[in-house]
Amino acid sequence: MQIKLQPKIDFSRMPIANAFLxxxxxxxxxxxxxxxxxxxxxxxxxxxxTVPPEKMFHDHYAFYSSTSKGMxxxxxxxxxxxxxxxxxxxxxxxxxxxxxMLEAWKDIGVSVVGVEPSANVAEVSxxxxxxxxxxxxxxxxxxxxxxxxxxxxVYGANVSxxxxxxxxxxxxxxxxxxRDGVFVFExxxxxxxxxxxxxxxxxxxHVWYFTISFINQMVEPYGLQVFDCEHIxxxxxxxxxxxxxxxxxxxxxxxxxxxxxxxNLEQQIQILxxxxxxSKIELLNxxxxxxxxxxxxxxxxxxxxxxxxxxxxGIGPDLVPFITDTTxxxxxxxxPGVHIPVVPQENFKGVDYAFLFAWNHFKEIDEGQAWFxxxxxxxxxxxxxxxxxx
Numbered sequence: 001m002q003i004k005l006q007p008k009i010d011f012s013r014m015p016i017a018n019a020f021l022x023x024x025x026x027x028x029x030x031x032x033x034x035x036x037x038x039x040x041x042x043x044x045x046x047x048x049x050t051v052p053p054e055k056m057f058h059d060h061y062a063f064y065s066s067t068s069k070g071m072x073x074x075x076x077x078x079x080x081x082x083x084x085x086x087x088x089x090x091x092x093x094x095x096x097x098x099x100x101m102l103e104a105w106k107d108i109g110v111s112v113v114g115v116e117p118s119a120n121v122a123e124v125s126x127x128x129x130x131x132x133x134x135x136x137x138x139x140x141x142x143x144x145x146x147x148x149x150x151x152x153x154v155y156g157a158n159v160s161x162x163x164x165x166x167x168x169x170x171x172x173x174x175x176x177x178x179r180d181g182v183f184v185f186e187x188x189x190x191x192x193x194x195x196x197x198x199x200x201x202x203x204x205x206h207v208w209y210f211t212i213s214f215i216n217q218m219v220e221p222y223g224l225q226v227f228d229c230e231h232i233x234x235x236x237x238x239x240x241x242x243x244x245x246x247x248x249x250x251x252x253x254x255x256x257x258x259x260x261x262x263x264n265l266e267q268q269i270q271i272l273x274x275x276x277x278x279s280k281i282e283l284l285n286x287x288x289x290x291x292x293x294x295x296x297x298x299x300x301x302x303x304x305x306x307x308x309x310x311x312x313x314g315i316g317p318d319l320v321p322f323i324t325d326t327t328x329x330x331x332x333x334x335x336p337g338v339h340i341p342v343v344p345q346e347n348f349k350g351v352d353y354a355f356l357f358a359w360n361h362f363k364e365i366d367e368g369q370a371w372f373x374x375x376x377x378x379x380x381x382x383x384x385x386x387x388x389x390x
Contacts, residue, residue, distance in 0.1 A: 323340055
């Protein structure tokens with residue numbers, strides 16, 4: 001099925017959000033024009049211009065899922081929830097990263113294989129005893145997996161939206177699950193992005209922004225449908241979708257409830273565009289006021305989300321002098337595009353304000369850094385609107 005995206009929201013020039021760099025790399029830094037588009041025919045919402053996968057997923061990929069204790073709990077609970085669908089068959093996790101979910105399956109005795117193209121994180125997973133295929137999904141990978149056994153469940157968390165060749169990917173998934181298996185995936189849900197003005201979830205790795213309307217269009221040729229769904233709070237709001245064969249899995253009422261909310265998608269894109277522009281103005285007003293008052297500020301959490309906010313709003317070291325982060329591979333490097341230095345978490349001290357780039361992990365962060373607010377420190381966020389959190 002051919003997708004023809006019409007340009008709708010222009011974010012202008014953007015770097016690769018996870019491409020943290022050193023000063024000697026500044027002059028050769030890669031940028032692209034980031035534009036969100038919409039296809040009325042397929043209901044697809046995605047990036048008009050895409051970045052070659054090898055520039056984003058490689059042997060020095062900077063994101064490790066296991067750094068978040070909150071996500072470890074989430075995946076452990078998810079594995080138990082999906083256990084009835086896994087049954088005694090083989091589970092396949094696409095985009096298994098450093099094995100955080102593979103470990104959860106392993107703990108409850110499920111046979112599982114991971115597919116992870118980024119060599120460095122795949123190697124970490126193998127070191128934990130996991131079976132990982134370090135390649136992009138393809139017809140050959142499908143055959144390699146099926147040779148291991150019958151697949152009962154294909155699972156993906158925050159990966160399906162990364163795959164530019166989405167139609168081919170779904171064809172591969174359909175081959176894996178056949179008529180009896182199920183495909184379960186969770187990714188940022190477009191209506192959450194609209195509701196929260198969380199435009200920082202739009203970046204180079206996220207080629208697609210999912211709705212049930214779009215997924216149903218894409219899986220229909222294989223006799224599949226979204227037969228169930230549930231809204232989950234992780235990463236600022238995601239919709240977990242359950243896809244299976246129409247003859248085997250009847251559609252549940254929850255699907256129709258969400259489809260009703262997806263009416264007038266083009267109008268909702270227009271609303272998002274207007275709110276993004278307002279958010280930029282309000283955020284810069286706050287940061288400039290902090291600077292004028294002579295207060296000390298830093299960024300907290302060197303996330304890909306923050307890269308988008310800083311580049312779109314033109315926020316550099318003059319407004320946010322440094323960003324603290326716990327990830328060793330990011331420390332000592334610079335934020336893509338705007339070149340704000342990233343320092344170890346131990347440097348999170350002596351500041352009056354902290355711009356919370358990792359806003360989707362706020363509860364975990366606020367509890368872990370309780371001293372900050374007790375000492376009079378204040379968090380700044382831009383979701384759902386720019387404000388100083390009281």
